[in-house]
Amino acid sequence: MELRFSDEVRRARDEGKPIVALETSVVAQGLPYPDNLAAARACEEAVRRAGAVPAAIAVVDGEVCIGLEEAALRRLAEGKERLLKLGSRDLAVALATRASGGTTVSSTCELAAAAGIRVFATGGIGGVHRGASEHWDISQDISALARFPVAVVCAGAKSVLDLPKTMELLETAGVPVIGVGTDELPSFYSRESGLKLEHRVDDIATAARIARIRFETLGQGGGVLYTVPPPEETALPRGDVELHIASALAEAEQQGVRGKAVTPFLLSNLAKRSGGKTLKANLALLTNNARFAGQLAVAYARGD
Numbered sequence: 001m002e003l004r005f006s007d008e009v010r011r012a013r014d015e016g017k018p019i020v021a022l023e024t025s026v027v028a029q030g031l032p033y034p035d036n037l038a039a040a041r042a043c044e045e046a047v048r049r050a051g052a053v054p055a056a057i058a059v060v061d062g063e064v065c066i067g068l069e070e071a072a073l074r075r076l077a078e079g080k081e082r083l084l085k086l087g088s089r090d091l092a093v094a095l096a097t098r099a100s101g102g103t104t105v106s107s108t109c110e111l112a113a114a115a116g117i118r119v120f121a122t123g124g125i126g127g128v129h130r131g132a133s134e135h136w137d138i139s140q141d142i143s144a145l146a147r148f149p150v151a152v153v154c155a156g157a158k159s160v161l162d163l164p165k166t167m168e169l170l171e172t173a174g175v176p177v178i179g180v181g182t183d184e185l186p187s188f189y190s191r192e193s194g195l196k197l198e199h200r201v202d203d204i205a206t207a208a209r210i211a212r213i214r215f216e217t218l219g220q221g222g223g224v225l226y227t228v229p230p231p232e233e234t235a236l237p238r239g240d241v242e243l244h245i246a247s248a249l250a251e252a253e254q255q256g257v258r259g260k261a262v263t264p265f266l267l268s269n270l271a272k273r274s275g276g277k278t279l280k281a282n283l284a285l286l287t288n289n290a291r292f293a294g295q296l297a298v299a300y301a302r303g304d
Helices: 007-015 025-030 035-049 070-078 088-096 105-114 141-147 163-172 204-217 238-255 259-273 277-302
Strands: 003-005 019-022 053-060 063-066 084-086 101-103 119-121 151-154 177-180 199-201 224-227
Touching: 003 007, 007 019, 007 053, 019 035, 019 105, 019 277, 025 035, 025 070, 025 084, 025 101, 025 259, 035 053, 035 070, 035 277, 053 070, 053 088, 053 105, 063 088, 084 088, 088 105, 101 105, 105 119, 105 141, 119 277, 141 163, 151 277, 163 177, 177 204, 199 204, 204 224, 204 277, 238 259, 259 277
Parallel strands: 003 063, 019 053, 019 119, 084 101, 119 151, 151 224, 177 199, 177 224
Antiparallel strands: 053 063, 053 101
């Protein structure tokens, strides 16, 4: 696969500097303009302050971009054209038709692995949607995490999902889920979910060592999922979020929202119902995850 690296990322690769992949579906579909552009810039800055180099990944005019220049990032954020939401299954179509779009967790994992990047920061992963026993709506993110050797830093799975079933499927897929400073799975907007985790790390060196052993010593192929609780000052009570989700899901059903459109619809709806609190929490956790991912990439590159 031909990859187009930004000047900053190319220099980092040549000099052996740590790099952190960043998804761009959150820019192209997940957040409203100009919050999406501000979030992307804040994540890149958090990675740089940690000592690593950010590499936002997207497909632009049929080219896979590893690291985005300012013009391309703004183009995705402004959304003045049709932008695809690109999971792994959509990449071939996007490249063949010279389309443009933002990458989800699944495609970012795939492209980061192809570029030799071992750490990736996102907001929350996709998983098993509520009511999946009826409509079989299960994210490609799970299979990507099982396939590609990338350490994914997130605030857990998106809270609009069926979290117990998502955890069961991650176990079936052989993906280790590790709490960062917590024994409980974060649920995106909230620091708690009621789901206990089997594994926990409390320092960057141990987190990096786990990823290195999985990728390099054991050669197991799949990724590692690091779940970081959202910042306490912006996190929302779990009960409040559940009430908003129930109302938003009912409205989505009423409007016939399906497939890839569900998550962006719910995120927008939740922001309105919470008076903007979920949007504020989302922006904070994205930056927080990017910071930890930058530290992890530095420790991984150092051989801690």
